Amino acid sequence: MAQEDVFKKIVSHCKEYGFVFPSSDIYDGLAAVYDYGQNGVELKNNIKQYWWQSMVLLHNNIVGIDSAIFMHPTTWKASGHVDAFNDPLIDNRDSKKRYRADVLIEDQLAKYEEKMDKEVAKAAKKFGDSFDEAKFRETNPRVLENQRKHDELHARFAEAMESNNLEELKQIIIDEGIVCPISGSKNWTDVRQFNLMFSTEIGASADSASKIYLRPETAQGIFVNFLNVQKTGRMKLPFGIAQIGKAFRNEIVARQFVFRMREFEQMEMQFFCQPGTEMEWFNYWKQYRLAWHQALGMGNDNYRYHDHEKLAHYANAATDIEFRMPFGFKEVEGIHSRTDFDLSQHEKYSGRQIKYFDPERNENYTPYVVETSIGVDRMFLTVMCHSYTEEQLENGSTRVVLRLPEPLAPVKCAVLPLVNKDGLPEKAQEIVNDLKFHFNTTIEAKDTIGKRYRRQDAIGTPFCVTVDGDTLNDNCVTLRHRDTMEQERVPIAKLREIIEDRVSITSVLKKLDVK
Helix, strand or coil: CCHHHHHHHHHHHHHHCCCEEECCHHHCCCCCCEEECHHHHHHHHHHHHHHHHHHHHCCCCEEECCCCCECCCHHHHHHCHHHHCEEEEEEECCCCCEEEHHHHHHHHHHHHHHHHHHHHHHHHHHHHHHCCHHHHHHHCHHHHHHHHHHHHHHHHHHHHHHCCCHHHHHHHHHHCCCCCCCCCCCCECCCEEEECCCEEEECCCCCCCEEEEECCCCHHHHHCCHHHHHHHCCCCCCEEEEEEEEEECCCCCCCCHHHCCCEEEEEEEEEEECCCCHHHHHHHHHHHHHHHHHCCCCCHHHEEEEECCCCCCCCCEEEEEEEEECCEEEEEEEEEEEECHHHHHHHHHHCCCCCEEECCCCEEECCEEEEEEEEHHHHHHHHHHHHEEEEECCCCCEEEEECCCHHHCCCCEEEEECCCCCCHHHHHHHHHHHHCCCCCEEECCCCCHHHHHHHHHHHCCCEEEEECCCHHHHCEEEEEECCCCCEEEEEHHHHHHHHHHHHCHHHHHCCCCCC
Protein backbone atom coordinates (compact mmCIF):
# COMPACT_ATOMS: atom_id res chain seq x y z
CA MET A 1 0.00 0.00 0.00
CA ALA A 2 1.31 3.49 -0.91
CA GLN A 3 2.49 5.53 2.05
CA GLU A 4 0.10 8.32 1.07
CA ASP A 5 -2.81 5.90 1.41
CA VAL A 6 -1.51 4.70 4.78
CA PHE A 7 -1.40 8.28 6.03
CA LYS A 8 -4.98 8.89 4.90
CA LYS A 9 -6.06 5.82 6.86
CA ILE A 10 -4.28 7.11 9.97
CA VAL A 11 -6.07 10.47 9.69
CA SER A 12 -9.42 8.70 9.27
CA HIS A 13 -8.65 6.36 12.18
CA CYS A 14 -7.90 9.34 14.43
CA LYS A 15 -11.37 10.76 13.86
CA GLU A 16 -13.25 7.45 13.99
CA TYR A 17 -11.76 6.42 17.32
CA GLY A 18 -11.81 9.71 19.21
CA PHE A 19 -8.20 10.85 18.84
CA VAL A 20 -8.42 13.99 16.68
CA PHE A 21 -11.38 15.92 15.23
CA PRO A 22 -11.41 18.85 12.81
CA SER A 23 -12.04 21.97 14.89
CA SER A 24 -15.59 23.35 14.61
CA ASP A 25 -16.50 20.21 12.70
CA ILE A 26 -20.25 20.96 12.63
CA TYR A 27 -19.39 24.17 10.73
CA ASP A 28 -17.22 22.28 8.22
CA GLY A 29 -14.05 22.85 10.24
CA LEU A 30 -11.35 25.50 10.37
CA ALA A 31 -8.28 24.94 8.24
CA ALA A 32 -5.19 23.72 10.08
CA VAL A 33 -6.90 23.73 13.48
CA TYR A 34 -7.78 20.49 15.29
CA ASP A 35 -9.40 19.31 18.52
CA TYR A 36 -8.12 16.32 20.47
CA GLY A 37 -10.83 13.82 21.39
CA GLN A 38 -11.20 11.65 24.46
CA ASN A 39 -8.45 9.21 23.45
CA GLY A 40 -6.23 11.81 21.79
CA VAL A 41 -6.05 14.01 24.86
CA GLU A 42 -5.03 11.06 27.03
CA LEU A 43 -2.25 10.09 24.61
CA LYS A 44 -1.15 13.71 24.37
CA ASN A 45 -1.13 14.12 28.16
CA ASN A 46 0.95 10.96 28.53
CA ILE A 47 3.51 12.31 26.06
CA LYS A 48 3.69 15.55 28.03
CA GLN A 49 4.01 13.68 31.31
CA TYR A 50 6.86 11.57 29.93
CA TRP A 51 8.69 14.69 28.73
CA TRP A 52 8.07 16.70 31.91
CA GLN A 53 9.22 13.96 34.24
CA SER A 54 12.28 13.23 32.10
CA MET A 55 13.27 16.88 32.48
CA VAL A 56 12.13 18.01 35.93
CA LEU A 57 11.96 14.73 37.85
CA LEU A 58 15.20 13.19 36.59
CA HIS A 59 17.32 16.37 36.62
CA ASN A 60 17.75 18.14 39.96
CA ASN A 61 18.96 21.27 38.16
CA ILE A 62 15.88 21.75 35.96
CA VAL A 63 12.67 23.43 37.11
CA GLY A 64 9.45 24.25 35.30
CA ILE A 65 7.32 27.34 34.73
CA ASP A 66 4.08 28.24 32.95
CA SER A 67 4.36 31.69 31.37
CA ALA A 68 1.51 33.70 29.85
CA ILE A 69 0.55 33.52 26.19
CA PHE A 70 0.25 37.31 26.04
CA MET A 71 3.54 39.16 26.53
CA HIS A 72 4.67 42.75 26.32
CA PRO A 73 5.02 43.55 22.58
CA THR A 74 8.63 44.67 23.01
CA THR A 75 9.44 41.04 23.82
CA TRP A 76 8.94 40.15 20.18
CA LYS A 77 10.92 43.15 18.97
CA ALA A 78 13.85 42.03 21.15
CA SER A 79 13.60 38.42 19.98
CA GLY A 80 13.57 39.43 16.31
CA HIS A 81 10.12 38.07 15.57
CA VAL A 82 8.61 41.43 14.58
CA ASP A 83 11.22 42.08 11.91
CA ALA A 84 12.33 38.63 10.83
CA PHE A 85 9.70 35.99 11.62
CA ASN A 86 8.62 35.54 8.04
CA ASP A 87 7.84 32.83 5.52
CA PRO A 88 8.67 33.17 1.81
CA LEU A 89 5.38 32.97 -0.11
CA ILE A 90 4.72 32.46 -3.80
CA ASP A 91 1.42 32.44 -5.72
CA ASN A 92 0.49 30.45 -8.79
CA ARG A 93 -1.28 32.81 -11.19
CA ASP A 94 -3.39 30.07 -12.79
CA SER A 95 -4.70 28.21 -9.75
CA LYS A 96 -4.73 31.37 -7.53
CA LYS A 97 -3.23 29.18 -4.79
CA ARG A 98 -0.55 30.41 -2.37
CA TYR A 99 2.41 28.30 -1.30
CA ARG A 100 5.51 28.55 0.83
CA ALA A 101 8.46 28.66 -1.54
CA ASP A 102 10.68 26.77 0.89
CA VAL A 103 8.10 23.98 1.25
CA LEU A 104 7.87 23.56 -2.54
CA ILE A 105 11.65 23.17 -2.68
CA GLU A 106 11.68 20.81 0.33
CA ASP A 107 9.11 18.67 -1.50
CA GLN A 108 11.41 18.58 -4.52
CA LEU A 109 14.28 17.42 -2.31
CA ALA A 110 11.99 14.73 -0.90
CA LYS A 111 11.23 13.53 -4.45
CA TYR A 112 14.93 12.93 -5.09
CA GLU A 113 15.13 11.01 -1.81
CA GLU A 114 12.06 8.99 -2.76
CA LYS A 115 13.60 8.08 -6.13
CA MET A 116 16.74 6.84 -4.39
CA ASP A 117 14.75 4.88 -1.83
CA LYS A 118 12.73 3.20 -4.60
CA GLU A 119 15.92 2.09 -6.34
CA VAL A 120 17.21 0.70 -3.04
CA ALA A 121 13.93 -1.08 -2.31
CA LYS A 122 13.90 -2.73 -5.77
CA ALA A 123 17.47 -3.92 -5.37
CA ALA A 124 16.84 -5.20 -1.85
CA LYS A 125 13.91 -7.26 -3.12
CA LYS A 126 15.99 -8.60 -5.99
CA PHE A 127 19.11 -9.60 -4.04
CA GLY A 128 17.55 -10.56 -0.69
CA ASP A 129 19.82 -11.26 2.25
CA SER A 130 22.99 -10.70 0.22
CA PHE A 131 22.03 -7.07 -0.50
CA ASP A 132 24.56 -4.45 0.67
CA GLU A 133 22.64 -1.17 0.79
CA ALA A 134 25.65 1.03 1.57
CA LYS A 135 27.62 -0.33 -1.40
CA PHE A 136 24.58 -0.07 -3.68
CA ARG A 137 24.11 3.60 -2.79
CA GLU A 138 27.80 4.25 -3.48
CA THR A 139 27.87 2.56 -6.91
CA ASN A 140 24.43 2.57 -8.57
CA PRO A 141 24.40 5.21 -11.36
CA ARG A 142 20.72 6.17 -10.90
CA VAL A 143 21.13 6.58 -7.15
CA LEU A 144 24.33 8.59 -7.62
CA GLU A 145 22.70 10.88 -10.18
CA ASN A 146 19.72 11.58 -7.94
CA GLN A 147 22.06 12.10 -4.98
CA ARG A 148 24.04 14.65 -7.02
CA LYS A 149 20.87 16.53 -7.95
CA HIS A 150 19.68 16.41 -4.33
CA ASP A 151 22.97 17.70 -2.93
CA GLU A 152 23.29 20.50 -5.46
CA LEU A 153 19.71 21.62 -4.83
CA HIS A 154 20.15 21.37 -1.07
CA ALA A 155 23.31 23.53 -1.11
CA ARG A 156 21.67 26.14 -3.32
CA PHE A 157 18.50 26.16 -1.24
CA ALA A 158 20.37 26.47 2.07
CA GLU A 159 22.39 29.41 0.79
CA ALA A 160 19.28 31.20 -0.49
CA MET A 161 17.45 30.72 2.82
CA GLU A 162 20.45 31.84 4.87
CA SER A 163 20.88 35.02 2.81
CA ASN A 164 17.11 35.60 2.53
CA ASN A 165 17.49 35.74 -1.24
CA LEU A 166 13.89 35.69 -2.47
CA GLU A 167 14.87 36.06 -6.13
CA GLU A 168 17.06 32.96 -5.88
CA LEU A 169 14.23 30.96 -4.28
CA LYS A 170 12.01 31.75 -7.26
CA GLN A 171 14.82 30.89 -9.67
CA ILE A 172 15.29 27.52 -7.98
CA ILE A 173 11.57 26.79 -8.43
CA ILE A 174 11.85 27.71 -12.11
CA ASP A 175 15.07 25.78 -12.72
CA GLU A 176 13.72 22.65 -11.02
CA GLY A 177 10.53 22.81 -13.07
CA ILE A 178 8.36 22.76 -9.95
CA VAL A 179 4.67 22.94 -10.82
CA CYS A 180 1.59 23.96 -8.87
CA PRO A 181 0.11 20.80 -7.29
CA ILE A 182 -3.39 22.00 -8.23
CA SER A 183 -3.06 23.35 -11.78
CA GLY A 184 0.22 21.78 -12.92
CA SER A 185 1.22 25.27 -14.04
CA LYS A 186 4.66 26.92 -13.74
CA ASN A 187 3.18 30.42 -13.89
CA TRP A 188 4.59 31.77 -10.60
CA THR A 189 4.63 35.23 -9.04
CA ASP A 190 7.68 36.66 -7.29
CA VAL A 191 8.47 35.40 -3.79
CA ARG A 192 7.65 37.76 -0.91
CA GLN A 193 7.79 37.68 2.86
CA PHE A 194 4.81 37.18 5.17
CA ASN A 195 4.99 37.61 8.97
CA LEU A 196 3.61 34.60 10.81
CA MET A 197 2.54 36.23 14.07
CA PHE A 198 -1.12 36.63 14.99
CA SER A 199 -1.83 40.09 16.36
CA THR A 200 -4.67 41.35 18.52
CA GLU A 201 -5.43 44.33 20.74
CA ILE A 202 -5.49 44.65 24.49
CA GLY A 203 -7.27 47.47 26.32
CA ALA A 204 -10.66 48.63 27.54
CA SER A 205 -11.50 50.75 24.51
CA ALA A 206 -10.51 51.12 20.90
CA ASP A 207 -8.79 54.44 21.60
CA SER A 208 -6.57 53.07 24.34
CA ALA A 209 -5.97 49.58 22.90
CA SER A 210 -2.44 48.41 22.32
CA LYS A 211 -1.32 45.95 19.68
CA ILE A 212 0.03 42.69 21.10
CA TYR A 213 0.79 39.26 19.68
CA LEU A 214 -0.14 35.68 20.40
CA ARG A 215 3.22 34.11 21.14
CA PRO A 216 4.73 32.24 18.18
CA GLU A 217 6.95 30.20 20.54
CA THR A 218 7.19 29.50 24.25
CA ALA A 219 10.93 30.13 24.69
CA GLN A 220 10.71 33.89 25.27
CA GLY A 221 8.53 33.35 28.34
CA ILE A 222 11.46 31.45 29.81
CA PHE A 223 14.06 34.08 28.92
CA VAL A 224 12.16 37.00 30.41
CA ASN A 225 11.72 34.98 33.62
CA PHE A 226 15.37 33.98 33.89
CA LEU A 227 16.15 36.25 36.84
CA ASN A 228 12.85 35.52 38.60
CA VAL A 229 13.51 31.79 38.55
CA GLN A 230 17.24 32.02 39.23
CA LYS A 231 16.87 34.23 42.28
CA THR A 232 13.76 32.70 43.87
CA GLY A 233 15.01 29.15 43.23
CA ARG A 234 18.58 30.01 44.24
CA MET A 235 19.64 28.25 41.06
CA LYS A 236 23.32 27.79 40.25
CA LEU A 237 24.69 27.34 36.76
CA PRO A 238 24.28 25.12 34.93
CA PHE A 239 20.49 24.87 35.24
CA GLY A 240 17.45 24.59 33.01
CA ILE A 241 13.93 25.97 32.83
CA ALA A 242 11.26 23.79 31.21
CA GLN A 243 7.83 24.74 29.90
CA ILE A 244 4.91 23.19 28.04
CA GLY A 245 2.52 25.58 26.37
CA LYS A 246 0.53 26.71 23.35
CA ALA A 247 1.99 28.76 20.52
CA PHE A 248 0.39 30.28 17.44
CA ARG A 249 1.59 30.82 13.90
CA ASN A 250 -0.40 32.05 10.93
CA GLU A 251 0.80 29.27 8.65
CA ILE A 252 -0.23 29.86 5.07
CA VAL A 253 0.61 26.35 3.98
CA ALA A 254 -0.56 24.24 6.90
CA ARG A 255 -0.70 20.58 5.92
CA GLN A 256 -0.07 16.95 6.79
CA PHE A 257 -2.72 16.81 9.49
CA VAL A 258 -1.39 17.91 12.91
CA PHE A 259 2.21 18.10 11.67
CA ARG A 260 1.89 21.80 10.86
CA MET A 261 -0.92 23.77 12.49
CA ARG A 262 -1.83 27.33 13.36
CA GLU A 263 -2.38 26.51 17.03
CA PHE A 264 0.04 23.99 18.46
CA GLU A 265 1.80 22.97 21.65
CA GLN A 266 5.50 22.97 22.45
CA MET A 267 7.68 21.34 25.09
CA GLU A 268 10.79 23.46 25.48
CA MET A 269 13.72 23.51 27.87
CA GLN A 270 16.29 26.29 27.97
CA PHE A 271 19.53 25.19 29.62
CA PHE A 272 21.69 28.03 30.96
CA CYS A 273 25.41 27.38 31.27
CA GLN A 274 28.77 29.07 31.60
CA PRO A 275 30.17 30.47 28.33
CA GLY A 276 32.70 28.04 26.91
CA THR A 277 30.81 24.97 28.16
CA GLU A 278 27.89 25.23 25.75
CA MET A 279 29.20 22.70 23.23
CA GLU A 280 29.66 20.09 25.94
CA TRP A 281 26.05 20.60 26.98
CA PHE A 282 24.87 20.77 23.37
CA ASN A 283 26.33 17.32 22.75
CA TYR A 284 24.85 16.01 26.00
CA TRP A 285 21.35 17.20 25.17
CA LYS A 286 21.66 16.00 21.59
CA GLN A 287 22.36 12.47 22.82
CA TYR A 288 19.93 12.57 25.73
CA ARG A 289 17.01 13.75 23.62
CA LEU A 290 17.57 11.01 21.02
CA ALA A 291 17.70 8.46 23.85
CA TRP A 292 14.37 9.86 25.13
CA HIS A 293 12.75 9.07 21.79
CA GLN A 294 14.41 5.69 21.38
CA ALA A 295 13.37 4.57 24.89
CA LEU A 296 9.80 4.32 23.59
CA GLY A 297 10.82 1.37 21.42
CA MET A 298 9.63 2.72 18.07
CA GLY A 299 12.72 1.55 16.17
CA ASN A 300 16.13 3.22 16.39
CA ASP A 301 16.47 3.14 12.60
CA ASN A 302 13.40 5.38 12.31
CA TYR A 303 15.36 8.28 13.82
CA ARG A 304 18.23 10.32 12.48
CA TYR A 305 20.06 13.56 13.20
CA HIS A 306 20.05 16.40 10.72
CA ASP A 307 22.86 18.78 11.61
CA HIS A 308 22.33 22.31 10.31
CA GLU A 309 24.98 23.45 7.85
CA LYS A 310 23.75 27.03 7.84
CA LEU A 311 23.05 28.47 11.29
CA ALA A 312 20.92 31.32 12.52
CA HIS A 313 23.04 34.38 13.24
CA TYR A 314 22.74 33.85 17.00
CA ALA A 315 23.54 30.11 17.04
CA ASN A 316 26.84 28.25 17.05
CA ALA A 317 25.37 24.74 16.69
CA ALA A 318 22.00 23.25 15.74
CA THR A 319 20.61 19.83 14.94
CA ASP A 320 17.20 18.29 14.35
CA ILE A 321 15.97 14.88 15.40
CA GLU A 322 13.97 13.54 12.47
CA PHE A 323 11.53 10.62 12.41
CA ARG A 324 10.52 8.48 9.46
CA MET A 325 6.92 9.55 8.75
CA PRO A 326 4.78 8.10 5.95
CA PHE A 327 5.74 11.24 4.00
CA GLY A 328 9.50 10.97 4.65
CA PHE A 329 11.91 11.90 7.42
CA LYS A 330 10.59 15.01 9.19
CA GLU A 331 11.77 17.14 12.09
CA VAL A 332 10.24 16.28 15.44
CA GLU A 333 12.67 18.05 17.76
CA GLY A 334 15.37 20.70 17.55
CA ILE A 335 18.45 21.14 19.74
CA HIS A 336 20.14 24.54 19.41
CA SER A 337 23.07 26.30 21.02
CA ARG A 338 21.77 29.88 21.08
CA THR A 339 24.86 31.52 22.71
CA ASP A 340 23.92 34.58 24.83
CA PHE A 341 21.73 36.15 22.16
CA ASP A 342 18.34 35.97 23.88
CA LEU A 343 19.32 37.24 27.32
CA SER A 344 21.52 39.96 25.79
CA GLN A 345 18.69 41.15 23.54
CA HIS A 346 16.21 41.34 26.43
CA GLU A 347 18.78 43.18 28.51
CA LYS A 348 19.23 45.69 25.69
CA TYR A 349 15.53 46.28 25.05
CA SER A 350 14.35 46.24 28.67
CA GLY A 351 17.17 48.32 30.12
CA ARG A 352 17.47 45.79 32.96
CA GLN A 353 20.65 43.92 33.78
CA ILE A 354 20.10 40.22 33.07
CA LYS A 355 23.26 38.56 34.26
CA TYR A 356 24.33 35.74 36.53
CA PHE A 357 26.68 36.33 39.44
CA ASP A 358 29.12 33.44 39.61
CA PRO A 359 30.41 33.13 43.20
CA GLU A 360 33.24 30.82 42.13
CA ARG A 361 34.56 33.27 39.53
CA ASN A 362 33.40 36.32 41.50
CA GLU A 363 32.00 37.99 38.41
CA ASN A 364 28.77 38.77 36.55
CA TYR A 365 28.24 37.42 33.04
CA THR A 366 25.47 36.57 30.59
CA PRO A 367 24.91 32.79 30.49
CA TYR A 368 24.89 30.85 27.24
CA VAL A 369 21.81 28.80 26.36
CA VAL A 370 21.25 25.35 24.88
CA GLU A 371 17.64 24.78 23.81
CA THR A 372 15.67 21.58 23.32
CA SER A 373 12.33 22.15 21.60
CA ILE A 374 9.80 19.46 20.64
CA GLY A 375 6.31 19.81 19.23
CA VAL A 376 3.70 17.89 21.23
CA ASP A 377 1.49 17.54 18.16
CA ARG A 378 4.33 16.30 15.98
CA MET A 379 5.30 13.81 18.66
CA PHE A 380 1.66 12.69 18.80
CA LEU A 381 1.68 12.16 15.03
CA THR A 382 4.99 10.30 15.24
CA VAL A 383 3.52 7.85 17.74
CA MET A 384 0.32 7.37 15.73
CA CYS A 385 2.14 6.83 12.44
CA HIS A 386 4.46 4.25 13.94
CA SER A 387 1.74 2.43 15.88
CA TYR A 388 -0.96 2.07 13.21
CA THR A 389 -0.92 -1.52 11.91
CA GLU A 390 -3.22 -3.56 9.68
CA GLU A 391 -2.56 -7.18 10.57
CA GLN A 392 -3.59 -10.27 8.66
CA LEU A 393 -4.76 -13.02 11.01
CA GLU A 394 -4.52 -16.77 10.51
CA ASN A 395 -8.27 -17.06 9.93
CA GLY A 396 -8.01 -14.69 6.96
CA SER A 397 -9.50 -11.67 8.71
CA THR A 398 -7.76 -8.34 9.30
CA ARG A 399 -7.45 -6.44 12.52
CA VAL A 400 -6.42 -2.80 12.92
CA VAL A 401 -4.26 -2.37 15.99
CA LEU A 402 -2.45 0.61 17.46
CA ARG A 403 0.81 -0.75 18.83
CA LEU A 404 1.27 2.28 21.05
CA PRO A 405 4.14 2.33 23.54
CA GLU A 406 2.32 0.93 26.56
CA PRO A 407 3.07 3.86 28.95
CA LEU A 408 1.57 6.28 26.39
CA ALA A 409 -1.65 4.36 25.67
CA PRO A 410 -4.84 6.34 26.47
CA VAL A 411 -6.45 3.36 28.22
CA LYS A 412 -4.12 0.91 29.93
CA CYS A 413 -6.64 -1.81 30.78
CA ALA A 414 -10.18 -2.65 29.66
CA VAL A 415 -12.28 -4.94 31.85
CA LEU A 416 -14.83 -6.95 29.87
CA PRO A 417 -17.58 -9.05 31.47
CA LEU A 418 -18.15 -12.04 29.19
CA VAL A 419 -21.92 -11.55 29.42
CA ASN A 420 -23.88 -8.61 30.73
CA LYS A 421 -25.64 -10.59 33.48
CA ASP A 422 -25.20 -13.19 36.24
CA GLY A 423 -23.19 -10.80 38.44
CA LEU A 424 -20.33 -10.49 35.93
CA PRO A 425 -20.77 -6.71 35.30
CA GLU A 426 -20.73 -6.11 39.05
CA LYS A 427 -17.54 -8.15 39.45
CA ALA A 428 -15.96 -6.32 36.52
CA GLN A 429 -16.80 -2.98 38.15
CA GLU A 430 -15.14 -4.10 41.37
CA ILE A 431 -11.94 -4.77 39.42
CA VAL A 432 -12.14 -1.37 37.72
CA ASN A 433 -12.70 0.36 41.05
CA ASP A 434 -9.50 -1.18 42.38
CA LEU A 435 -7.28 -0.58 39.34
CA LYS A 436 -8.42 2.94 38.38
CA PHE A 437 -6.40 4.53 41.17
CA HIS A 438 -3.19 3.23 39.57
CA PHE A 439 -3.72 3.55 35.81
CA ASN A 440 -6.49 4.42 33.35
CA THR A 441 -8.96 1.53 33.41
CA THR A 442 -12.32 1.25 31.68
CA ILE A 443 -15.21 -1.22 31.53
CA GLU A 444 -17.03 -2.29 28.37
CA ALA A 445 -19.98 -4.69 28.30
CA LYS A 446 -21.69 -4.14 24.92
CA ASP A 447 -21.26 -6.49 21.91
CA THR A 448 -19.51 -9.83 21.58
CA ILE A 449 -16.18 -10.30 23.28
CA GLY A 450 -14.46 -10.44 19.87
CA LYS A 451 -15.82 -7.06 18.80
CA ARG A 452 -14.80 -5.55 22.11
CA TYR A 453 -11.28 -6.88 21.69
CA ARG A 454 -11.11 -5.27 18.24
CA ARG A 455 -12.29 -1.89 19.57
CA GLN A 456 -9.65 -1.95 22.29
CA ASP A 457 -7.01 -2.95 19.74
CA ALA A 458 -8.01 0.03 17.60
CA ILE A 459 -7.42 2.52 20.42
CA GLY A 460 -4.22 0.82 21.54
CA THR A 461 -5.26 -0.62 24.90
CA PRO A 462 -2.36 -2.91 25.97
CA PHE A 463 -4.38 -5.24 28.22
CA CYS A 464 -7.91 -6.62 28.28
CA VAL A 465 -9.29 -8.47 31.30
CA THR A 466 -12.20 -10.86 30.68
CA VAL A 467 -14.50 -11.71 33.58
CA ASP A 468 -16.35 -15.01 33.09
CA GLY A 469 -18.49 -17.38 35.11
CA ASP A 470 -15.50 -19.08 36.72
CA THR A 471 -14.25 -15.74 38.02
CA LEU A 472 -16.96 -15.68 40.67
CA ASN A 473 -15.64 -18.98 42.04
CA ASP A 474 -11.85 -18.83 41.63
CA ASN A 475 -11.23 -15.03 41.58
CA CYS A 476 -9.22 -15.42 38.39
CA VAL A 477 -9.64 -13.63 35.06
CA THR A 478 -8.34 -14.01 31.50
CA LEU A 479 -5.65 -11.42 30.69
CA ARG A 480 -5.21 -10.71 26.97
CA HIS A 481 -2.13 -8.99 25.54
CA ARG A 482 -2.76 -6.51 22.71
CA ASP A 483 0.25 -7.14 20.50
CA THR A 484 0.37 -10.95 20.62
CA MET A 485 -3.31 -11.61 21.40
CA GLU A 486 -2.05 -14.26 23.85
CA GLN A 487 -4.30 -15.00 26.81
CA GLU A 488 -3.44 -16.24 30.28
CA ARG A 489 -5.42 -17.03 33.39
CA VAL A 490 -4.30 -14.87 36.34
CA PRO A 491 -5.60 -14.11 39.85
CA ILE A 492 -7.39 -10.78 40.23
CA ALA A 493 -5.03 -9.98 43.10
CA LYS A 494 -2.07 -10.11 40.65
CA LEU A 495 -3.52 -7.80 37.97
CA ARG A 496 -2.08 -4.56 39.31
CA GLU A 497 1.38 -6.05 39.74
CA ILE A 498 1.41 -7.52 36.22
CA ILE A 499 0.08 -4.44 34.43
CA GLU A 500 1.42 -1.48 36.40
CA ASP A 501 5.10 -2.00 35.72
CA ARG A 502 4.45 -2.27 31.98
CA VAL A 503 2.24 0.80 31.63
CA SER A 504 3.77 3.30 34.05
CA ILE A 505 5.81 6.27 32.84
CA THR A 506 8.41 5.14 35.38
CA SER A 507 9.09 2.01 33.33
CA VAL A 508 10.37 4.07 30.39
CA LEU A 509 12.05 6.74 32.50
CA LYS A 510 14.29 4.04 33.98
CA LYS A 511 15.80 3.51 30.53
CA LEU A 512 17.24 7.02 30.50
CA ASP A 513 20.73 7.69 31.80
CA VAL A 514 20.98 11.10 33.49
CA LYS A 515 24.25 12.96 33.81
